[in-house]
Amino acid sequence: MTTHEVHLKARLIGGVLVVQEFAFLCARAVAGLAYIPRHIRETILQIDRIGVGSLFIVVLTGMFTGMVLALQGAVQLEPYGATIYVSRLISTSVVRELGPVLAALMIAGRVGSGIASELASMQVTEQIDALRAEGTDPIQKLVTTRLVACVLMIPVLTIITNGVAIFGGWLIARLYLGIDSYFYWTWAFEALAPRDMFVGLVKPAVFGFLIAMVGCYAGLNTKGGTVGVGISTTQSMVSSSILILSCDFFLTKLFMAFP
DSSP states (O other): OOHHHHHHHHHHHHHHHHHHHHHHHHHHHHHGGGGGGGGHHHHHHHHHHHHGGGHHHHHHHHHHHHHHHHHHHHHHHGGGTOGGGHHHHHHHHIIIIIHHHHHHHHHIIIIIHHHHHHHHHHHHTTHHHHHHHTTOOHIIIIIIHHHHHHHHHHHHHHHHHHHHHHHHHHHHHHHTSOOOHHHHHHHHHHTOOHHHHHHHHHHHHHHHHHHHHHHHHHHHTOOSHHHHHHHHHHHHHHHHHHHHHHHHHHHHHHHHHOO
């Protein structure tokens, strides 16, 4: 066996071990839901940090996304004389795809990397070992609480992103394109079906799970002191973004398979 084959085999085995450890951490975090009342204060704190702390960035993201969609959509629809229907394009695009994905990516950059750096710092300073010495399960206190906060708050933040994006589209439609407000809002809501609302809430819940667990896994497996903290933070951001985009594709295919 050549050196290249040995390295390739070692990397494959390492990848399998990472997936196994990640799945085990997810299972322990989900099992810790039974003990969440013990850590309700920590959960509320994380909900505040993740939800309220991310409001500004998701509002900006939604506003400019809706405005850009209105401008680009009008350009594409104008040759067909269908500019008035730009609100349908904005509402369906935002609720089904852009809202959940863009909000999740922004939150992954802020929240996911923050979770990773916080837990990584606790890991390298042996605070997590101190929790174990006190008889506290660090998975229940540190991981499950953040998991609950992400799964609850990211769908809420996505709803805010969707609403602000549609509002931003209305600003451009009314002030720049001259579209009547009544027609804009009528077509915007008429284009949405209950299925779109359901898909638009399931996706961010899944993304919230991924952001929390990837951040926690990266933080808890930090090695190498302060240098390792930076590496874990970067790995968390990159891995979360890749998983969000790939998971969005598979979820879309799944929902399309069940019309």
